[in-house]
Amino acid sequence: MDEVKVSVICLAYNHEKYIRRSLDSILQQETNFKYEIIIHDDCSTDTTRQIIQEYHDEYPGQIKVILQDENQYQKGKPIVEEFMLPLASGKYIAFCECDDYWTDSHKLQLQYDYMECHSNCSLCCHNTIYHCLNKDVPDCNFNSWTDVHIMNEYEVFMQWKVHTSSFFMKKEDGWRDENTFKYWFGDYVRVTSLYLKGDIAVLPQVMSQYNYGVATGVLYNSDISKLETKKKNVLQRKEYLVYLLNKCGKCEDMINRRIKITELEAATLPEQSIIDTTNSKKEKQNAIRSIVSKKEFKEYLSLLRFFDVIKEYVKYGIKYIK
Structure with a gap:
C-alpha cells in the first residue's frame, strides 16, 4: 500500500460552490491501493484557493497542491502537462475537474482492476450523468450501454459518449502531443488520440456527474460565445482533425467525414441559432x-451512404419543406 498507484488530476478555478463535493467524492474512494490527489488552482478570485488549502492541511500526505499567482490558462499553458503530470507518482491517472464529482466510491478500484487485466486498453471510461445547472431539464446519461463497451471509430470521432470525469489512463498516455495544446477541446484530443493507440473501454456503471453551465466551464463559454468566436472554435476542430489525419494516416474515411460535418457546422451557425430559438415555422x-443549399451540406452528403443521406435529410426536417 506504500506505492501510489493512481494520481487524480483536479483542475480548479472559481469552483467554491462545487469543490468540496468534488474533493469529498474523491477522498471517499474505497481501494486496495494508495492514491493521491493533485489539485491545480488557476489563480481563483473566490474562496477556492482557501478551500484547497484547508483540504491540503487535513490530508497533507495524500493531497498535493499547485496554487498559481497568475492565470495559466489565459497564458496558453498546458496545465496538466506542464504543472500536474510532473508531480504525479501513480502508474495511472484519473481526471475530475473540481466543478464535477464522482458518484461511486468504487470507481477507482473498478477502473484500476480493468486496466490491470487489459493491457490493450489505452483509456478506461464509464457512464456519467449530464446535469444542466441553468435550465430546468431532466438529467440524462452520456450513453445507454449496459455492459463493458469498446468504442468504435464513429462513437469516438462523431459522438460525445464519455466525459472527462470518467477518464482513467496510464500516466505516460496523459501527455498530449504538444502541437495540440492550443485546442480548447482537450477531452476530444485525448479520446481520439488514445483510440489510435488502443481500445477505449467504457464500463456500464454511472460513476460521475458532469455539471454543465458553470460560468468558468470551457464548453459552456464556447456555447454562449458570439457567432464569430463560436465559428473560430468550431473550425479549430477541423484544424486538429487535419493534423491528426496527416500524422497518423488511420481512420481516414471517418476523420474526413467529421471534417466535412465540422465545416458544415461552421457554415450554418446563424441558421442553427434560428432553428434552436425561433417559434416561427x-x-x-x-x-x-439555407442549410441544405450550402455547398458544405452537399460535400458532406457526398461522403455518406444512401440511407445515411436519407437520415440527414430527415434530421434537417426536409419532409416539411418539399
Missing part, C-alpha cells in the same frame, strides 16, 4: 432551406 423552414 416559416423562419425555421427558411433556415433549413
Whole structure:
C-alpha cells in the first residue's frame, strides 16, 4: 500500500460552490491501493484557493497542491502537462475537474482492476450523468450501454459518449502531443488520440456527474460565445482533425467525414441559432432551406451512404419543406 498507484488530476478555478463535493467524492474512494490527489488552482478570485488549502492541511500526505499567482490558462499553458503530470507518482491517472464529482466510491478500484487485466486498453471510461445547472431539464446519461463497451471509430470521432470525469489512463498516455495544446477541446484530443493507440473501454456503471453551465466551464463559454468566436472554435476542430489525419494516416474515411460535418457546422451557425430559438415555422423552414443549399451540406452528403443521406435529410426536417 506504500506505492501510489493512481494520481487524480483536479483542475480548479472559481469552483467554491462545487469543490468540496468534488474533493469529498474523491477522498471517499474505497481501494486496495494508495492514491493521491493533485489539485491545480488557476489563480481563483473566490474562496477556492482557501478551500484547497484547508483540504491540503487535513490530508497533507495524500493531497498535493499547485496554487498559481497568475492565470495559466489565459497564458496558453498546458496545465496538466506542464504543472500536474510532473508531480504525479501513480502508474495511472484519473481526471475530475473540481466543478464535477464522482458518484461511486468504487470507481477507482473498478477502473484500476480493468486496466490491470487489459493491457490493450489505452483509456478506461464509464457512464456519467449530464446535469444542466441553468435550465430546468431532466438529467440524462452520456450513453445507454449496459455492459463493458469498446468504442468504435464513429462513437469516438462523431459522438460525445464519455466525459472527462470518467477518464482513467496510464500516466505516460496523459501527455498530449504538444502541437495540440492550443485546442480548447482537450477531452476530444485525448479520446481520439488514445483510440489510435488502443481500445477505449467504457464500463456500464454511472460513476460521475458532469455539471454543465458553470460560468468558468470551457464548453459552456464556447456555447454562449458570439457567432464569430463560436465559428473560430468550431473550425479549430477541423484544424486538429487535419493534423491528426496527416500524422497518423488511420481512420481516414471517418476523420474526413467529421471534417466535412465540422465545416458544415461552421457554415450554418446563424441558421442553427434560428432553428434552436425561433417559434416561427416559416423562419425555421427558411433556415433549413439555407442549410441544405450550402455547398458544405452537399460535400458532406457526398461522403455518406444512401440511407445515411436519407437520415440527414430527415434530421434537417426536409419532409416539411418539399
